[in-house]
Amino acid sequence: MKGKIHSIDTFSTLDGPGIRTVIFMQGCALRCKYCHNPDTWAIDSPDARDYGVEELMEVIIRNRPYYEASGGGITFSGGEPLLQHRFIKEIFEYCRQEKISTAYDSSLYISSQVVLDLIPFTDLVLADIKHINTEKSKSLTGVDNRLNLENIKLLNESKVRIWIRYVVLPGWTDAYEDLEKTALFIRNLPMVERVDLLPYHSLGSHKWKLLGLEYPLHEVKPPSLSHLEELAQLLSSLSQRPVYLA
Ligand code: SF4
Secondary structure, three states, rough: OOEEEEEEEEOOOOEEEEEEEEEEOOOOOOOOOOOHHHHHHOOOOOOOEEEHHHHHHHHHOOOHHHHHHHHEEEEOOOOOHHHHHHHHHHHHHHHHHHOOEEEEEOOOOOOHHHHHHHHHEEEEEEEEOOOOOOOOOOHHHOOOOOOHHHHHHHHHHOOOOEEEEEEEOOOOOHHHHHHHHHHHHOOOOOOOEEEEEEEEOOOOOHHHHOOOOOOOOOOOOOOHHHHHHHHHHHHHHHHHEEEEEE
């Protein structure tokens, strides 16, 4: 079995606990307006590289001393990594044997059966909430939020550790009533350990241009630090979880 991989970061401290090898998988069916990796969208991109299971495990195992020293491991990201769930399952099974911690970072807009199949081999999920409001989710990502929210609840019921990731996009995801609903949703999920607020930035806009796509958020400015801090305080007090600014 082969996995289509966009790129690999062998020393990340941003994608889960400790030092991690992050594998960015190729392919995503969503079209988030703020996406800074549109080059990961096409599953058949000629720029992606095929890796076999053994070949990728060699890369992963090479960093074992860092995982052991820092409490790290591996994280699959993307794109949407779960589009290649069979490959991920094989790698996760291998990591279990090697006692290497496993995580994936996903939008969770995917069949719940896929999430269920991976649960026995998954230590942590970095779960996006794109938008708590169905219609606004459709405008922002191209799809509604039903699977996203259902799968987060499923992970919680299955006692999988969850870190929530939420992009603050001014005018789109920062309305008080939406943040309030998001916080109350999180509050009812005991397996959510923390929330990471990710400020919108336009650093990926040049990639849209290179792909011949019109960047849809030219008019939107990144949120100010004081606005982010205000939202973090609101989310934290209502969700009763620690909120971090990424
Ligand atoms: S889910 Fe991630 S990779 Fe896919 S479009 Fe949205 S931001 Fe981009």
